[in-house]
Amino acid sequence: MDPHRDYLRRRLIEDPQFPVKHLLAEIRDRGYLGSAHLLNRYIHDGRLNLDQQLPAPKKVKGWIMTRPENLAIEDQAGLNDLQNLCPDLLRLTDLVHGFARMITTRDAKDLPAWMESAHTSGFPAVRSFVNGLRLDLKAVTAGLTLPYSNGPMEGANTKVKILKRQMYGRAGFPLLRRRILLN
Template sequence: MAGRSPWLQSDQPVGPRPPSARAVARWILTHPDALAEGDRLQLKAVLANCPEVAALAEHVRSFAHMLTHLQGDQLPTWIEAATSTELPSLRRFAQHLERDLDAVTAGLTQPWNSGVVEGHVNRIKMLKRQIFGRAGFALLRKRVLLS
């Protein structure tokens, strides 16, 4: 085939399609016990082939453990480890946590949070957006009280 482009002639077999960044992020953010066996094997292959992703996964998992077990006292150690990595995004995240260290430590230590209040605020804003420009405060008040 003299007329074919050398780019179209390939002796390389086509391998399996690599996972998307979204899939890898989901695997890293999911608790290891909750991953399906196929996902666990694919994540293991990705971590074996990319040391940067493996390092990021280790930091994410340690932060998640600190968050779920309310171990905010370990935050300065985690920040120090995260800022010493070669991962710029993780380093920036750790530096931003350090700006308000007392509040973040309290959030990772205290058993209570404002999640319920934030949920109600989000619901009220959604209702407000739905009737924007169509009705006044009286209807908004009625919808908030009845929903």
């Protein structure tokens, strides 16, 4: 495996989800004579020892969902490194930040252009999100521009549901009603 270590490292840093069977075919073309089982053990038992440890997807999601000015310096550097490795991640980050900007500024004038660029971005989840927005575009536009919110009502509903769950079905409606009124 030693003659192929650097090649394998580079391939797995470029695409950590690259299938082992494709790696096997590539290094066989380069002269590897070992088995697929040996290659699989070599990679998954940590013997490859990748120099660059990639962050967990949950951490990357957090970096993308956070405002750039609120990211720590090392997190911003990590996100920039990943965006350099994967240009698609840069496009996705731009789409997320563009939508977040529209929500926080409550400005829907850029919504049609954002929806078009998001729909043609090639990300299936983003395309599905845009299709959902298009189903009720008037409500989405109103939600982005009008000052009204159903947040207080949703908070009251959540509070009632929590009180109901705390009672575990004991007593009945009169006790639940008292608990709601006392809270």
